[in-house]
Amino acid sequence: MSKLNIILFGPPGAGKGTQSEKLTSHYALKHLSTGDILRAERQAGTELGRQANAYIEKGELVPDAVVIGMVEQMVRAHAAAPGFIFDGFPRTVAQGEALDAMLKSLDMDITTVLSLEVDEDELTRRLLERGMTSGRVDDQDEATIRNRFKVYNNETSPLKEFYKAQGKLQSIHGMGSIDEIFGSLCEAIDNSQSETY
Numbered sequence: 001m002s003k004l005n006i007i008l009f010g011p012p013g014a015g016k017g018t019q020s021e022k023l024t025s026h027y028a029l030k031h032l033s034t035g036d037i038l039r040a041e042r043q044a045g046t047e048l049g050r051q052a053n054a055y056i057e058k059g060e061l062v063p064d065a066v067v068i069g070m071v072e073q074m075v076r077a078h079a080a081a082p083g084f085i086f087d088g089f090p091r092t093v094a095q096g097e098a099l100d101a102m103l104k105s106l107d108m109d110i111t112t113v114l115s116l117e118v119d120e121d122e123l124t125r126r127l128l129e130r131g132m133t134s135g136r137v138d139d140q141d142e143a144t145i146r147n148r149f150k151v152y153n154n155e156t157s158p159l160k161e162f163y164k165a166q167g168k169l170q171s172i173h174g175m176g177s178i179d180e181i182f183g184s185l186c187e188a189i190d191n192s193q194s195e196t197y
């Protein structure tokens with residue numbers, strides 16, 4: 001049985017983190033959230049965290065080479081896991097290409113890419129609400145939130161075409177209750193696993 005490597009894709013506030021937590025326990029996968037790792041480094045005051053801080057505060061992307069190196073280290077360290085959920089990575093086509101190459105070198109590949117579709121009004125509402133409790137600096141300022149959408153539309157959304165061309169993209173309606181959306185994600189994952197190539 002091959003590994004189950006899932007990319008949970010979508011704009012800021014789409015529910016990637018929330019759903020990743022649930023999927024991680026349901027399918028016994030390793031959750032790899034690049035945003036969480038960067039925030040932990042920032043909190044710990046490491047050199048990486050110091051570099052990442054300026055990008056995070058403005059809602060810009062940390063350079064490809066830095067994030068790719070970070071992911072490569074994690075993937076190699078957990079290569080024995082039944083699979084990964086990539087949450088918040090890849091963010092650019094260059095990151096997507098690097099991820100394909102690193103998985104291939106370990107005789108793995110991406111099983112499916114689940115794209116959570118949520119409209120921008122709902123995303124803004126969720127992010128501002130999260131900002132009141134999460135302590136995340138980038139959720140508390142509307143200008144930063146707007147910039148994160150802009151960066152998503154310009155740099156990240158082209159990945160949809162990238163994975164569509166590979167026949168791996170599945171769009172998931174991301175509005176509704178957490179459990180409804182979780183159900184849709186599980187269905188999409190189970191379908192992708194039963195497909196024979």
Ligand code: C5P
Nearest residue numbers: 034035055056059060061062088089091
């Ligand atoms: O994925 P998440 O929304 O938690 O990311 C928060 C911030 O971390 C992003 O706005 C960006 O500044 C940084 N980040 C990044 N590259 C990634 C993931 C996160 O630059 N692959």
Ligand code: MG
Nearest residue numbers: 016017035088
């Ligand atoms: Mg997140």
